[in-house]
Amino acid sequence: MTGRYCSLTQAPAPAFTAGLGAERLGALVGGRRMWVNGTVLHYCFFDGQADASVIPVPGSGETRRVSWVGSERQRDVVRAGFGEWHDLGIGLSFVEVADRSEAELRVGFQLGDGSWSAIGKDALRTGINDRTMNFGWDLTASGGHGTALHEIGHALGMQHEHQNPYAAIHWDDEAVCAELAGPPHHWSRETTRDNILRKLSPAEVNGSVWDPQSVMEFAFPPGLILEPEEFRGGLNPPGTLSPADKEFALRWYPPLAARPALVPFRSAPLRLGPGEQADFTLEPAETREYTVAAFGDCDTVVVLFEERDGEPRYLAADDDGGSSRNARIGARLVKGRRYVVRVRLYSGWGPGETAVMCW
Template sequence: MSDIKKICFDRILARDLHRAILFRNIEGTTRTRAISPIGKLWPNGSTLRVSFLGGTAQQHDVVKTFAPQWSRFANLNFDFGTAPDADIRIAFADDGAWSYLGTDAKGIHVSRPTMNYGWLDEAVVLHEFGHAIGLAHEHQNPEEGIKWNEEAVIRDLSGPPNYWDIATIRHNVLNKYAHDQINGTVFDPDAVMLYAFPREWTLDGFQTKENKTLSAMEKAFVAGEKMYPGRGSQPDAVELDVLEFEGTPASIGLPGEEDLFTFMVKSPGRYTIETEGETDLVMKLYGPDNRTNLIAEDDDSGKGYNPRIGADLIPGRYLVQIRHYNRTGGTGDYTIKVYK
């Protein structure tokens, strides 16, 4: 058997166990949509709170030393503390290295970790925090074209030290994302998000090296328009008036663009936030007074392909994030309103 090193695996939510799901019939048509890293990004400019569930001071220091490298390029910050409801909660169990992808972490109960380190070095810290900010495995890039020797991959990863079942192997290694499932670049052989695997795992002898630092392409990508641009800035959010029946006009002017809106709730009650128009949109609601606390997410609950969120809200300030469903190519006009 090949000299197989321990490698990371993704934690996925129950709703994401299948890459494609059939959505409800809208105006007499059906369409298949995919579950993917698209839609898992934190609001740009966020400060993500990070806490440790156990571990030693030395282990904590290793994570604190290397994780902030992402913040030199992505417009995100990490605040290491002891908050029990931190956005990223790290354990050090003998359970491999893994992390939930991006905002999937908000769906995990506060008593449970969202990231785990079964071993520690610079590469694994960067890799898992890459997942935590929404990056997928590079070898699952649809542009990479790796010709897997599936029998060898399954044989090796089924045994020590990983002991994965076939479904886990396919999810983490063999399956590729479709082009419309991801925001991506061409295949990056220098990415820290790429597994190191031996030539025996491919039919043509192709192999990859172990990458221990962020690649130039990764640095540019996380700082780009499709992830977290504007390092050091706080993107402006348009103020919405509650009970605004006419709606505020807005537009997704460029593919990958995200619009931010904010509104103030002064009295508790049931509030509705919705868009109108012909543009296919996705909406996320955060708050109160917290840009990373995801309250709800919606795609097509409104008219046509418009999102609508109804939620019982307490006093405080809320953030609404709007993007086109087709993040790689979609643009269009819409209006947005919030009412009680």
């Protein structure tokens, strides 16, 4: 990725209830973009003539269309990137689909628009006719596979590693802004600040130790980093998944375990730590309206899936993070079908037990 950097659009800060304790707020900030484990993420590539951006032609007052369609060779690089993350044994899986309305992740290849991705569940805020990920240079060139791994890392919820507050990087701010103001980026000072100089909060970062070998780290030429001294001559990560990258993915998305049954009118204790998840199978004995809800002083996200042809398909979700209520889902369930209930805990903030129940 030497000389070409990922540029992320800053999402609006979440509005949490005032007065939340620091530990509870940190858990919400750190987990709000993460997918529930076991999710099947469907991705598609744009492939039509209408799939394009309309951009101005400098000095002419006219516009032109710039395609989002990538070559099959470039698509293969992205497919290989999804495959490498999946082959770690994580609990997420990736399925390519042709219908963009079925895709949580929609991949474009607009040259000159930079490479970027929505972070984790922020992709769900994007309309079905828009990109959630873009590759702005040729992925078949050197470093292309690392670029694909990097952007997919964002789609899993990972942030830029050089913005880790534990990195203790002392930048030459003016040199960084001057470097990024020129080609090939042409970034404003604001974009440079947001993607390079700004430190993330400890709750947002991938780990409590800076990992200069991370695939989420940029390569920097000499003269931009003043401290640590060993990186004054430049920083050159290999563009591969580091041990810490793998640990992060497996911590948030561990291999799926056997699911106990969620029996109507019987409370199932959660006994989860912050960021952990419990999964249940629900097989209704009759067709009717059901309610699935969490209980206790806790911040959770509850997601309901229906198994179709062996694949869990999203039905409904509720997130009570930062509120005084508990997550609750109402849905009509059909006898003879199998459903999956996934409960991820942000944090428990009271002395009582947390649980999930359906009725």
